[in-house]
Amino acid sequence: MLKICMVGTGYVGLVSGACLADFGNKVVCVDIDKERLEGIRRGVMPIYEPGLKDIVERNYAAGRLSFSSDIGEAVGNSLVIFSAVGTPMHADGSCDLSFVYKVAEDVAAHIDEYKVFVQKSTVPVGTSEKVGEIVEKHLKKKVEFDRVSNPEFLREGSAIEDFMRPNRVVIGVESDRAREIMAEVYRPLYLLETPIVFTTIRTAELIKYASNAFLATKISFINEMADLCERVGADVGEVAKAIGLDRRIGSKFLHAGVGYGGSCLPKDISAILHTGRNVEVPLRIVQATHDVNESRIERLFEKLRAGITDLSGKTIAVLGLSFKPNTDDIREAPAMRLIERLLEEHATVRAYDPAAMENTRAALGDRVLLCDDAYRAIEGSDALIIMTEWNEFRVLDLDRIKSLMEGTVVVDCRNIYKTEEMKQRGFEYYSFGR
């Protein structure tokens, strides 16, 4: 049993902390947001994540998991300190490391014996060295510590499963002592024969960005194929299925639509491009991936305008606000971009999402009309845009929709419905790459 401190109790910190406690470790999750911690103690999860409440409550009740805003005590009592705070995007596209550096200062001030300081946030290559310098500078007395990079690959919506049964764990270390301690942290995964990739810190940092850049490239690739399919009369769904059956390609991340969003891919793609520019290595494929993605919202508008030339004064229903199903995360969600654009064009927006209503209300206030369910959102609309493939949007009552809508335009950004069927029911139906 190891004593672990997790600084940052967000999507990654809370899931990782709860799962590491479930492995049998004693974990204290730290955050500056006291309300968030108080809520968790009462069983109110700060994020929507299937299975999270159960694992948190179970480990909290067993005394293996606790929550604190006192970083000094938490660091003092732990051998391994993880940093899992946000690394958002600066206006110039580079990675904002201010939270990471602040944590390094706060942690250093409370290190009084040997500790392993693990970076779990996604940070550009070389950050660990800078963090090490900050820690050295803020130590109250001369003690040894080891730096480790342990990037996280979990996906929102299946985060618990991803953490408990990862495809691999990447650990960048510089000392045998830290390597042994990290092996102990992930010991239960050895039993599942999970590949644990030990590497240098710089390589570990880059693996995370390379991984996200590759995934994003697959998405932009299939989106370009979707445009081509439309022009030449082919079906991108079948293209994706057939090429995905080739194990060298794989079927994942080949869904054509409005492009990627979320709290990771956009900012990470932007950050790796920034790194490339800094060291004068042009990342042409990643740049193209980014450019294609940026243009997707325009493709959506082309489709919408094919149905409604002038959006001013029109009512548009938007179903799905989070960047993907099974999460309430709206950071960089294509739906947010869409709504901003619709509002700029003086359309009225009625919207619904099964989990992201609260976050959307906080972000957009009363500029959009948030409705209690999908059918309420659709009522009186001139067009319906399906942005996320939540299960409940896959089986909508199409006749009811038809009678509720004022117009007939449906833009299905996830290719959920069948073109022929939608046409037969009298919709002016648009999807991607079909």
Ligand SMILES: NC(=O)c1ccc[n+]([C@@H]2O[C@H](COP(=O)([O-])OP(=O)(O)OC[C@H]3O[C@@H](n4cnc5c(N)ncnc54)[C@H](O)[C@@H]3O)[C@@H](O)[C@H]2O)c1
């Ligand atoms: N969200 C994901 O799916 C995901 C997946 C893999 C990697 N990552 C990476 O993990 C990192 C964290 O992302 P996230 O989505 O969990 O962020 P988040 O915004 O959900 O959580 C960050 C938490 O850190 C807290 N915090 C900020 N400053 C602090 C401080 N000084 N001391 C203590 N707590 C502090 C915030 O209050 C917040 O609760 C990012 O680098 C991200 O790129 C995220």
